Amino acid sequence: MRIAVIGSGGAAMGAALKAAELGAAVTLIERGAIGGTCVNVGCVPSKILIRAAHIAHLRRRSPFDGGLSASPAVINRSRLLLQQQGLVDELRGAKYEGILAGIAAITVVRGEARFEDRHTLAVTLNDGGERLVQFDRCLIATGANASIPAVPGLAETPYWTSTEALASDRIPAQLAVIGSSVVAVELAQAFARLGSAVTILARHTLFFREDPAVGEAIAAAFHDEGITVLPHTQASAVSFEENEFTVATNNGTVRAEQLLVATGRAPNTRGLRLEAIGITPDARGAILVDDHMRTSAPDIYAAGDCTDQPQFVYVAAAAGTRAAINMTGGDATLDLTTMPAVVFTEPQVATVGLTEAAAQVQNLETDSRTLSLDAVPRALVNFDTRGFIKIVAEAGTGQVLGVQVVAAEAGEVIQVAALAMRAKMTVHELADQLFPYLTMVEGLKLAAQTFTKDVSQLSCCAG
Numbered sequence: 331m332r333i334a335v336i337g338s339g340g341a342a343m344g345a346a347l348k349a350a351e352l353g354a355a356v357t358l359i360e361r362g363a364i365g366g367t368c369v370n371v372g373c374v375p376s377k378i379l380i381r382a383a384h385i386a387h388l389r390r391r392s393p394f395d396g397g398l399s400a401s402p403a404v405i406n407r408s409r410l411l412l413q414q415q416g417l418v419d420e421l422r423g424a425k426y427e428g429i430l431a432g433i434a435a436i437t438v439v440r441g442e443a444r445f446e447d448r449h450t451l452a453v454t455l456n457d458g459g460e461r462l463v464q465f466d467r468c469l470i471a472t473g474a475n476a477s478i479p480a481v482p483g484l485a486e487t488p489y490w491t492s493t494e495a496l497a498s499d500r501i502p503a504q505l506a507v508i509g510s511s512v513v514a515v516e517l518a519q520a521f522a523r524l525g526s527a528v529t530i531l532a533r534h535t536l537f538f539r540e541d542p543a544v545g546e547a548i549a550a551a552f553h554d555e556g557i558t559v560l561p562h563t564q565a566s567a568v569s570f571e572e573n574e575f576t577v578a579t580n581n582g583t584v585r586a587e588q589l590l591v592a593t594g595r596a597p598n599t600r601g602l603r604l605e606a607i608g609i610t611p612d613a614r615g616a617i618l619v620d621d622h623m624r625t626s627a628p629d630i631y632a633a634g635d636c637t638d639q640p641q642f643v644y645v646a647a648a649a650g651t652r653a654a655i656n657m658t659g660g661d662a663t664l665d666l667t668t669m670p671a672v673v674f675t676e677p678q679v680a681t682v683g684l685t686e687a688a689a690q691v692q693n694l695e696t697d698s699r700t701l702s703l704d705a706v707p708r709a710l711v712n713f714d715t716r717g718f719i720k721i722v723a724e725a726g727t728g729q730v731l732g733v734q735v736v737a738a739e740a741g742e743v744i745q746v747a748a749l750a751m752r753a754k755m756t757v758h759e760l761a762d763q764l765f766p767y768l769t770m771v772e773g774l775k776l777a778a779q780t781f782t783k784d785v786s787q788l789s790c791c792a793g
Contacts, residue, residue, distance in 0.1 A: 333657055334359065334451055334463050336443045336602070337471035339366020340643040341634030343426060344650030345469045345657075350435035352658040357463050358430065359453055361442040365426040366473050367635070368643040374421060375496045378414040380516060380674050383523035387555075387676075393713030405524050408499045439463065444603040448627060467629045467657040470602065470617060471650060474595040474635035479508070479565070487570035489589045492517060501525045502588035506577055508565050510536050512673050514592035515548065519675050521590075522557045529558040529584055531565060531577065533593075537673075540734065541685045543700070547717055547736040548675055560584075597636040612638060621663040623653035631657055640669060670748045672741035677717045680744035683732030683751050686722055695725040699757075699780040703737055706773035707790055714738055719777040721747075721757060728756035728781065733774070743771045750774075757781045 331354040335342045338360040346356045363370045386403040430438055441455040443463070451463040476491035478484065490498070492513045503526065507518045510532035522528040530536075530552075536559060537545035549559050563581040568589065570576075575589040597615045604611060607627045611617050617625055617632040619639065625632050631653040633639070634646035645666065652662035673679040689696045700720040703709040709717075717736035724731055733747035750760050761778035765771060767790070776785050 331355065331658055332464060332466045333357070333654070334443075334465035334468040335471060336451070336469065337366060337473060337634070337636075338364045338426065338430075338438075339471060339473050339634060339646065340368055341471035341473075341646035341650035341653075342366065342469070343429075344647040345471065345633065345654040346436050346650075347429070347433070348651045348654035349658060350433050352654065352660075354435070354654075354658055356436045357439055357465070358436055359439045359441060359443045359451065359463065361440070361456065363422070364430070364438075365422045369418060369422050369426065371493045371496060373643055375414050375418055376492070376513075376516060376520075377674060378417060379410070379496060380520045382410050382414075383520040384676060387523040405501055407501050407524070411497075411499050414496075442601065444601060445606040446603075448607045448629060465629075467631065469623075469650065469653050469657065470599075470625075470630065470632040470636060471634045471646070472598040472602065472636045474597050474641060476591065477594045477596040478591055479593050481508075481565045482567045484565075484568040484591070487568055487575060487589065489568070489575070489591050491591055495521070495590050502586070503527065504586035505529075505588050505590060506575060506584050506586035507531065507590045507592060508577070509591065509593035510534065510538075511592050511594050513595075514590070515552075516674050517590060517592065518557060519552065519555070522552075522555060526588075527556070529560065529586065531563045531579060531581075531584065532559060532561050533564055535561045537679065540679070540681060541687075541720060543718060543720070544679055544681075544734060544736055547677070548679065551675070551677060551716055595635065595641060599636055619649075621665070622656050622661075623649050623664070624656070639664075640666065640671070642669075642671065645669065668748045668751045670744045672744065674741070677714075677737050678735075678740035680735045680737075680740035681733065682744055682748045683730070684722055685732055685734065689722060689724075689731055694731065696722050696731065697725040697728070697781070698722045699777060701773060701777040701780055701785070703773065705776055705785050706737075706770065708768050708770045708772060709737065711768065712738065719743070719773045721760075721774075721777050721781075723757045723781065728758055730755055730757060730760065733777075735773075737770055737773065739770045743774055746771050746774055 333349045333354045335358045389403045441453040443451045443453045446452045453461045501524045505526040505528045507530045535545045567578040577584040599615045616638045619637045623631045633649035633653045635641045655662040670682040703715040709715045720734045722732040757778040765775040
C-alpha cells in the first residue's frame with residue numbers, strides 16, 4: 331500500500347506514523363518547515379510567550395502584594411525570543427525531524443505538491459525540478475494560515491499576523507489588534523503584560539459564540555489589566571505613516587505603533603489543484619470530510635485545519651491517525667461531541683459540549699447551574715475568584731450536556747468534564763465522585779452539587 335501525505339503537522343505526522351506502523355510505504359511531502367503550525371509558529375511559541383507574560387504580570391502585581399513586595403520585571407524580548415526559539419527548534423528536531431528520519435517506511439520529499447490525477451501528485455521540489463509521486467491513497471493535511479480581511483490600505487502596511495508577532499524581538503509601545511479570535515485575545519493579553527498598551531477591535535463581542543457570561547468575564551479581566559476592548563468595531567481603512575498605524579473604524583480612529591491582524595485562519599488548499607480530483611472546497615477553502623476523514627473523491631482523505639473540522643492540533647492528530655487506519659483498510663471514526671477546548675487567557679476559558687443556546691437549537695430542554703468561584707476553596711486561598719463554572723444538564727435526566735469554565739487553570743478542569751460526558755454521567759453521579767480538596771477541579775463537583783444543594787451551607791470539604 332502506497333500512501334502519500336501532504337503536510338507535516340499534527341494530522342500529517344499522526345497519519346504517517348500510523349500508516350507506517352500498519353505496513354504502508356509512506357511518502358510525506360512538505361514545502362516548508364517540518365512540524366507544521368503548532369510547533370513552529372503556533373501552540374508552542376505562543377504558550378511560551380504567554381507564560382513569560384504571566385510571570386512578568388505576577389512580578390508586577392498579585393493578590394499577595396500586601397505581604398510580598400512587587401518588583402516590575404525588566405523585559406528583554408530578544409533574550410525571551412532566543413529561549414522561545416530554542417525550545418521550538420528542540421521540539422521540532424526531537425518530535426518531528428528525528429522521528430521521521432528513524433522510520434525507513436517514510437520517505438520525506440521537500441517541495442510543493444499538486445494533484446495531476448486521482449493517484450498522482452506532481453511535486454515542485456524546493457531544490458529545483460519536479461517529481462511525480464504515485465499513490466494508492468492520499469491524505470491532504472496542509473493546515474491553515476492567517477486569514478486577512480479585505481480592509482482598504484491594510485495590504486500596503488507592515489502589519490503583523492501571529493507569526494510575525496511571535497517572531498518579533500520587540501514589544502511595541504502601543505498594539506492595536508483587529509479581531510477577537512482565540513489568537514487575538516491570547517496575544518493581546520500577553521503583549522499587554524509585557525508592556526504594550528493594547529486595544530482590541532472586536533467585530534462582535536469577546537467570545538460571542540460562547541455563553542455570554544464567558545465574554546463578560548474576560549472583558550472584565552482585560553479592563554482590570556488596562557486592555558481596551560472596543561466591541562462591535564470594524565476597521566474600514568488602515569494606513570501607516572511615520573512609523574504609526576492609523577485604523578479608521580465605525581467607533582472612531584485607533585492609532586498604534588504596531589497592528590496585529592488575528593481574524594481567524596484559512597485552510598491551505600489553494601494550489602493543490604483539487605479540481606483535478608473532483609473536490610470542491612467550501613467558501614472558506616476548507617475540504618469537507620465525513621467522520622472517517624473521507625473526502626468526496628475516492629481514495630482521497632483529509633484531516634486537520636485544511637478541513638471543516640475544528641482547528642485544534644489534538645483534533646488534527648486524532649483525525650490523521652484515524653485516516654491512516656481507514657486508508658489501510660480499517661474502520662475508525664472521530665467523535666467530536668465531547669471535544670474540550672481551552673483558551674489560554676488569564677483567567678483561562680475552557681469548554682466542552684453544548685451551551686444552553688446550542689442545546690435549545692437541538693430542541694433539548696435544559697437545567698443549568700452556575701457556580702461563582704467564591705464558592706471554590708482553591709480559588710479562595712489563591713485570592714483569585716474571577717470567573718465561574720457552569721454545567722448545562724438535560725432536564726429530567728440530569729445528564730451533563732456541556733460545561734463552561736472561566737477560571738485559573740480551567741484547562742486542567744475541563745478534561746474531567748469531558749470524561750464525565752463521555753461516560754454519560756448525570757450531575758448527581760458527578761456530585762457523588764471523590765475530588766481532592768483544594769484543587770480547582772473540585773469546583774466541578776461543587777457545581778454539580780448545586781443542582782440539589784446550597785453549597786454555601788456545606789463545610790469546606792463536605793462530600
